[in-house]
Amino acid sequence: MARSIRVLRVGQRYVRDDRTLTHLCLVSRALGAESIFIGDAEKDLVGTIDEVNRTWGGRFEAVLGVPWRKVIQDAKAEGRCVVHLTMYGMPLQDKVGELRAEDRLLIVVGGPKVPGRVYHQSDYNIAVTSQPHSEIAALAIVLHEIQSGEELKRPFEKSRLRILPSPSGKRVVET
Amino acid sequence: MARSIRVLRVGQRYVRDDRTLTHLCLVSRALGAESIFIGDAEKDLVGTIDEVNRTWGGRFEAVLGVPWRKVIQDAKAEGRCVVHLTMYGMPLQDKVGELRAEDRLLIVVGGPKVPGRVYHQSDYNIAVTSQPHSEIAALAIVLHEIQSGEELKRPFEKSRLRILPSPSGKRVVET
Numbered sequence: 001m002a003r004s005i006r007v008l009r010v011g012q013r014y015v016r017d018d019r020t021l022t023h024l025c026l027v028s029r030a031l032g033a034e035s036i037f038i039g040d041a042e043k044d045l046v047g048t049i050d051e052v053n054r055t056w057g058g059r060f061e062a063v064l065g066v067p068w069r070k071v072i073q074d075a076k077a078e079g080r081c082v083v084h085l086t087m088y089g090m091p092l093q094d095k096v097g098e099l100r101a102e103d104r105l106l107i108v109v110g111g112p113k114v115p116g117r118v119y120h121q122s123d124y125n126i127a128v129t130s131q132p133h134s135e136i137a138a139l140a141i142v143l144h145e146i147q148s149g150e151e152l153k154r155p156f157e158k159s160r161l162r163i164l165p166s167p168s169g170k171r172v173v174e175t
Numbered sequence: 176m177a178r179s180i181r182v183l184r185v186g187q188r189y190v191r192d193d194r195t196l197t198h199l200c201l202v203s204r205a206l207g208a209e210s211i212f213i214g215d216a217e218k219d220l221v222g223t224i225d226e227v228n229r230t231w232g233g234r235f236e237a238v239l240g241v242p243w244r245k246v247i248q249d250a251k252a253e254g255r256c257v258v259h260l261t262m263y264g265m266p267l268q269d270k271v272g273e274l275r276a277e278d279r280l281l282i283v284v285g286g287p288k289v290p291g292r293v294y295h296q297s298d299y300n301i302a303v304t305s306q307p308h309s310e311i312a313a314l315a316i317v318l319h320e321i322q323s324g325e326e327l328k329r330p331f332e333k334s335r336l337r338i339l340p341s342p343s344g345k346r347v348v349e350t
Contacts, residue, residue, distance in 0.1 A: 019194060023309035030308035056306055088338055088345040093327050119343050129327055130338035131231055133205035134198035140312035141319050149320075152268050152304055163263055163305035168294050170263040 003147065004104045006075070007036040007139065010068045010118055011111030018042070023136045024109060025049055029060035031143040032151035033107070037063045037071045057159030072121055075106040082122045084108040085138045089125030096145050099124065107142060109135045178322065179279045181250070182211040182314065185243045185293055186286030193217070198311045199284060200224055204235035206318040207326035208282070212238045212246045232334030247296055250281040257297045259283040260313045264300030271320045274299065282317060284310050 007028040012021060021041055028036045029052065038045065041064065049062040075082055081102040099105070108118060119125055128138040143151060164171040182203040187196060196216055203211045204227065213220065216239065224237040250257055256277040274280070283293060294300055303313040318326060339346040 017194075019192075020198075023195075023311060026306075026308040027312040030304045030306040031312070052307060086345075088341055088347075090340045090342055091327065093324060119345075122343075125341070125343055127338075127340060129205045129329075130340060131201075131205040131331065132227060133201040134311050134315070136198060136309050136311040137202040137206070137315035140309070140315045144316050144319070145324075149268060152266065154304075156306065163302075165265045165302060165305060166263055166300065167265055168297075168300055170261075170294075172263075 002103075003032075005033045005143065005146070006080075006106050007033050008068060008071045008106055008108045009036065009038050009041075009111065010108055011114040012039060012041065017111060020136065021045065022048065024139060025062050026052065027136055027140050028143070029053075029058065031140060032147050032154055033060070033143065035061040035063055037066055037068070039068060040065065055160050057156030057162075059157075072106070072108070072118070076121070078104070080104045080106050081124070082106045082108060083124045083126055083142070084110065084118055084122035085128065085135065085142060086110055086114070086119070086125050087127050087130050087132060089127040091130075092126050092128050092142060092145060095124060095126060099126075099146050100148065105146065107139065109139050111135070177278075178207075179255075180208045180318065180321070181255075181281050182208045183243060183246045183281055183283045184211065184213050184216075184286065185283055186289040187214060187216065192286060195311065196220065197223065199314060200237050201227065202311055202315050202318070204233065206315060207322050207329055208235070208318065210236040210238055212241055212243070214243060215240065230335050232331030232337075234332075247281070247283070247293070251296070253279070255279040255281050256299070257281045257283060258299045258301055258317070259285065259293055259297035260303065260310065260317060261285055261289070261294070261300050262302050262305050262307060264302040266305075267301050267303050267317060267320060270299060270301060274301075274321050275323065280321065282314065284314050286310070
């Protein structure tokens with residue numbers, strides 16, 4: 001199935017979460033999402049992602065300036081399944097079968113402050129363990145599980161550099 | 176199989192990577208590792224982890240002050256399989272069968288500056304995609320794959336609080 005997966009960051013704390021947001025963008029890109037909505041984050045981040053695309057391929061997009069309410073509203077209007085990641089949600093392993101049946105998803109990644117309506121407007125509230133850890137790790141495992149690991153084999157088109165996997169060194173070629 | 180998994184952080188940049196290190200500790204704990212070696216990081220972090228244990232259970236340990244060379248040396252001396260995570264390594268999906276056969280592992284999580292000898296001393300150099308993303312995400316997926324998802328169901332003993340999974344809210348009970 002050719003799935004369309006988008007990611008939305010909600011509840012970002014400024015400055016302190018800058019690196020977390022960069023990780024979320026890069027994880028979304030590397031693990032098969034097509035875009036991430038990052039609210040009013042620094043424009044620098046869009047430049048960083050564009051540079052990663054030029055070097056390592058693909059057409060992943062970081063989208064600035066769309067309020068999160070509208071991102072969720074638009075997703076629901078087009079029948080996209082909205083999946084909010086929270087340690088309070090239902091265990092991923094119990095719901096992953098249903099999630100795999102969806103061909104269009106919006107994964108909502110909460111920060112420290114997530115408004116209650118995100119819980120109520122989402123089609124699923126999903127927990128990757130009920131323990132506190134990292135929204136970056138939760139996003140990675142959810143993307144990995146929904147795509148059954150197929151995302152690890154995904155090619156990135158039109159890259160400038162490419163890594164040749166190596167058992168004990170670094171091999172990079174220009175393409 | 177009752178596996179023993181430990182984690183080692185190498186190549187940390189101070190200050191800037193503080194939150195990354197906190198995420199690495201919490202992910203290791205939540206996803207079934209028994210300890211993480213964090214070099215000379217702030218002592219505060221050990222206190223944070225102890226507090227998480229008291230509240231949410233389990234006996235996960237953050238170990239300060241052991242040089243990474245000694246952590247790797249000790250691991251090899253006791254026959255522990257050393258797995259270094261790097262985007263230059265062999266694809267996880269090609270090696271996960273071999274990794275699952277190991278009952279004692281040390282997962283080495285590189286930071287921006289990883290000495291070459293880490294590549295050579297490791298039994299495996301493993302890539303979670305050959306794309307740049309996040310060491311937090313890579314660690315999460317490797318822990319998840321090695322344990323075949325069983326880590327998501329793991330109980331944490333003697334917690335003060337426990338979450339009751341909920342489809343649309345937050346339910347926490349004292350235990």
